[in-house]
Amino acid sequence: MERTQYFLDQKKMPTHWYNILPDLPEPLPPVLHPGTGKPVTPDDLTPIFPMALIQQEFSPERYIEIPEEVQSIYRTWRPTVLHRAYRLEKDLDTPAKIFFKYEGTSQAGSHKPNTALAQCYYNKMEGTKRIVTETGAGQWGSALSMAGAMFGVEIKVYMVRISYDQKPYRRILMETWGATCVPSPSKNTKAGRRVLAEDPDCPGSLGLAISEAVEEAASQEETKYSLGSVLNHVMLHQTIIGEETRMQMEMADAYPDIIVGNVGGGSNFAGQFLPWIRDKISGKKPDLRIICVEPEACPSLTKGPYTYDFGDEAGLTPLLKMYTLGHKFIPPPVHAGGLRYHGMSPIICHLYNMGLVEAKAVAQLPTFEAGIKFARTEGIISAPEPCHNLKVAIDEALHCKETGEAKTILIAHSGHGHFDLTSYEAYLQGRLKNYAYPEEEVKKSLASLPKVPQT
């Protein structure tokens, strides 16, 4: 009997997150204060984050214990399953062994609750009553709403207006979990009012929604802000994925030659590969390939310069050293909304700069083609983001067919596409198109990079 699922007993669920910072061959470039150009201090961040998360952002500890309160809610759906994709292998007629770690069984349908719960918990411990955040298509907003329900923290989500109007399902999810979801731009904030005065019909943008959320969080008592990707502490919380996978691959008596994941802000893929890259850094598995996949329409790693930039469009955040397309860049409307981000997790950028991970940009149509193949072999309807991994994983598996190598490919699968079905419909009806790399727009956007000392 071939075994297609590797469960991990809850008694063996990892009790610690893995922090890559102390294991980096060179230290991470510092986060800079946009006013002074000096490294930010923890105090600079206290208006919007609780101290426990600020400490994790800079922590030198290799392992950080997952609070029992967080573990106990992780256990409502974790450990997630590691799958062996036998049916896909057979369809491709490849000697490669394909595994995927699937985060789509969380109640919110993705990996996002791993950090949403941790962030809610630490906020709760430090007396936060309300957390304000932003969301694009709603993946992060819904995960934080679920976490808020679990810990009794009030959640308010600024959702980009065009998604708020066009994609009601994730808004309803948030409301079902008890959160408040308002379209951005709104009249609640200065930033929103200013934009609405100029254009009452403004469809909104993620950058603006961040501005509204940060402004509200900074100006209200017992209220904090929360971010669903990019920052070090978010990557940290996601390492539960890779820590579980390591044990499950051992159960499968396998070790990956290639790990493939999509990157927007980078949290799902970092959560999977950081626990493995140790072996590459330490020389235990020097030939391990780690492939970050991004859309051709928004190719920060493969096309952007490595420089300091704001994390948000409005320029309210500290400066992060990233491969960036410029914080003013508005990516083309690819359906993988989670990959439409101008920058990238500084940790991933640093590893990419050191040559420890690879990057690859793919066009939209082949990702859906891969998604359809996966749906018709493994059954799972993937979100448009992990369809990017599937495309590259299938290419690698077909390459193995040519060379006859039985490589082991591990896919970081972030979740299902139950709320993205209209994109599949558009693909099946031939209405979907590729978006070329928008070179001119990126040039324009890069012209307004902040002027700061470049390290």
Add this chain to the structure above:
Amino acid sequence: MERTQYFLDQKKMPTHWYNILPDLPEPLPPVLHPGTGKPVTPDDLTPIFPMALIQQEFSPERYIEIPEEVQSIYRTWRPTVLHRAYRLEKDLDTPAKIFFKYEGTSQAGSHKPNTALAQCYYNKMEGTKRIVTETGAGQWGSALSMAGAMFGVEIKVYMVRISYDQKPYRRILMETWGATCVPSPSKNTKAGRRVLAEDPDCPGSLGLAISEAVEEAASQEETKYSLGSVLNHVMLHQTIIGEETRMQMEMADAYPDIIVGNVGGGSNFAGQFLPWIRDKISGKKPDLRIICVEPEACPSLTKGPYTYDFGDEAGLTPLLKMYTLGHKFIPPPVHAGGLRYHGMSPIICHLYNMGLVEAKAVAQLPTFEAGIKFARTEGIISAPEPCHNLKVAIDEALHCKETGEAKTILIAHSGHGHFDLTSYEAYLQGRLKNYAYPEEEVKKSLASLPKVPQT
């Protein structure tokens, strides 16, 4: 550490379905031919079903082996997890222990693939190239579409027009898996053309969609029909749920005092409780309570007579002895579309008639109230159908709080509500209402029961 999930290793996954027929204290009343009033023979059914399924429909074997080809696809998501609902228990402050077996992690989001795969397999083995079926809101149609993709059987689904127009997501699911989905009434069949001639804007009904599917299947070569509930062989295929649960409850060192499930055609709940009711029949657990939950708007068990009736509105099927509201009954538009069926699985009806299971009808609003509580404690957004169980399970748990009894309650949870979020929105916005038992409509419908010898 409290344990909230009971995995079952794939090596221990049941290899046989459990057939209740030989263990019934009294034999099941026969299925009758509507023309002759005599019991149907296997030959009567060969135009629409493959022989293997017909044999299972009447099989005297207690255990029927699950073909390895079916097991191997079951293993892409099975065994499903048994959860302990600690957070709900705590919220209710009840001494009761609440478990739920969750079928929502299947690729189609419900228990339906358990039988869809089996039906596709046996059809494939007997040379069927195409299977035609009907679907209301799309739960069954999408599961069969996924199964068709897995076995390379072409699937055509007649979807009730009003759902086809209003609920595009499940249609897109079907198409993503490669199936063809057409709105019913259609011009493809005599039945459809007749209705369209009278009313070109007819919104359709499940009964009419069945007529179209059966007509097409019976008239085409290498084409069969498939039904997603009610029949004995469908109940049989679903017993994998209860067989797994028995082992998982043993892992939890627990045995249910009360098993709660919703019933439409009855397949999910029968799949859970049939493997347990053996212990009640044999005297090993005589006080086991099994509660079938149905909507007040469509209360076949609690209000209908136990008599012979057609399975479909158009009167094309053999006659089944059921608690029925009459095959002409069109239930009020409760959101639990899977429970809007005039009849009930003959096996469940027979057990209910013998007093071995209980039944309870609940109103719509309290089921959503229960669903919201479950979402905010356990995180899972349940389909409207299992919200019915949650309501009754919560009532039983609160009763335990009054009496101080630490009863063990097992919930048969059929799946998630990702495609039913508009019903949650309507509830949260106060737009949802209860539907009283439509006594007059049922009276009218019962007046056109078929005239056959009543046993």
